[in-house]
Amino acid sequence: MNEITKLIEESVSSLFVQYANSDADEIMESGGFPAKFWDEFSNGGWNSIALTEDDGGAGMGLAGGYILMRLSGYHAVPLPIVESIICTYLLARAGLPLTTGFTALAVVDSAFQADGVRFVPRIPWARHASGLLVVMPGETNARVAFVDRSKWSVKERANMAGEPRDDVTLTSDAFEEVHELSGVCIERVFSWLALGRAAQMTGALSKTLERTVDYANERKQFGKLIGKFQALQQYISVQAENTNAAQCAVDTAVIHLDTPQEWECIAAAKISAGESAGNVCRIAHAVHAAIGFTREHPLQMSTRRLWAWRDEYGNEARWATKLGDLCLELESGHLWSWLTEQTNR
């Protein structure tokens, strides 16, 4: 890890530690917005981290953004970190003015335009947004339109973790101007969001592992620490394996951004994070037993998110089908050479 990365991690972590607690989570779950937390995050310029230095960013590209996204998962931050960082990046890339408030992000498919359907389900944090960036498919590049808050209505919904995932309906005159995202197709935007969730998941997986090891080292039954029982040691080792695999997969995808292997590595990352999430939550809850099955215990702040996130921006099946399709399209006998190309740069 280089110096600048370390500095970023340290300052963002201290911000997250200060504000991401069960009170903030409670505000979110009851439909509110932790506004002070958001202001601190946004005023610190953190949602611009992926922008070039000329645009006011850290010049680290999306890779810098993924550091923050991982930390937001680790600290169970009740704010739209992934969406705001990627949305800001897209606004800049499309040459649109940056917003001070939170702009929600909707990636829509071709049905949205063709049929004039103006309903978009499950948009993260839409109820608290001051604007909406709609990303639509184009001939090759994706197209984007910024939609003013007066042009859409919201039906409030939530994912399993209680994070806002609202249904949005746009008015027929919602789009004033449509811009092109040069060099970015719609699938790419979707995959960046998928990697954002996967990065958050690796954070939540690490936190869950820490909690589980700590608990096993403090809880006693039958006169000894439960972590001394072989059965539990074996479980927790598997949990650690899954946690490390997902982390490596996400790190790999991040260093392959802007390479020909970008989406393949992201697919592997989202699949790995999703599979690990299932295994890890099962084990963590087994170890924590009944105490972890309460809203009061902080374990659920990570595990409910993990369960929800594995299905957002494409679950394991969605990405595996896409990857499998590519493998079946390869010429006979080329599976191995394709695999080895995935570590090129």
Add this chain to the structure above:
Amino acid sequence: MNFEPVTLSEKDKDLREEVRSFLIEHKCFLTNSSAIDPWFACVPEFSRLLGAKGWIGMTFPKQYGGAERSYLERYVVIEELLAAGAPVGAHWFADRQIGPLLLRFGTEEQKNHFLPQIIRGECFFSIGMSEPDSGSDLASIRTKGQRVKGGWEINGQKTWTSFAQNSRYMVLLCKTAAKSEDRHEGMSQFIIDLESEGITRRPIQNLAGEEHFYEVFFENVFVPEDRLLGSEGNGWNQVMAELAFERSGPERFLSNFQLLDEAVDVMRSSISRESTKQVIGQLVARLMVLRQMSLSVACQLQSGALPVTEATIVKDLGTSFEQEMADCLRMHLLVEPGEDAAERIGQLLSGSILKSPSFSLRGGTREILRGILAKGLGLR
């Protein structure tokens, strides 16, 4: 824990192409019998060909005939060989762990004597660790080495010794001192000439019907003083030092890559192709991640670190992948597995299923590995 991802360079690509050309040229060695578990397929002639190419002991110092190439370069070569199902078993243990062991603990005479032969692909080694009553509990071994004039005398029995018939030598772990407080003390390693007087080798058929492992009996076997490996009593530490090399390599998840490759070929032309995409995608994603984790460990070994915990993770996840592969694929392949199946895919499935129990046993069982990890996590 550290699994920093790795990307390979242009130079590595050239080496990879060279291995691929070599494999095309020597296609006749890539048979069905080596396709599953290629590192347990013993073909000395093939090993000599690899030796001539400089692909055995690649990382060893030049003064012993090595090429001083990097661990990543070695990685590229061995993963190409394994993925193609090439029979690399004869020299496998000598290349992977005996060479590095000799380099670390051997005397100058031992290095000069053995390393050049290993590098040429002419000197094969077996590993003498397990005994009938000592499997996972390696420290409980009973084979004894006793000091005699001019050397040592060995008595006892080893088992599950792969290729004891094809290997000229064995690195044997045995007790050389009476019981002490610390059960890891008092063990030593010896280089045994398996053609010595007093040694009997008896093959054991495995459940796939092969005879690559052996029982080896030692009756008053004389070992000259200069064939003690490392220092007397340091055997346990020496064995543990091999583990990071032994557990993290691509052989821990590529033992049956040929099955996946063939399955994709079969599915490509199948009418139920749509339904197979997902299972292929899931397996391939796992493979991509495992390969990246394993490369990361290779890189750490190169920099002089000994990432034992990371290696343990690679082995446990990798062998689980190998074991589950046939189970994942069989539901999507309309074929009954069998050694005599009409189609190659049926034969590979059969080999993969029958050999799969050993994947997670050799080199430390799953339960032992997870125990090591638990220790690393602060639970033990």
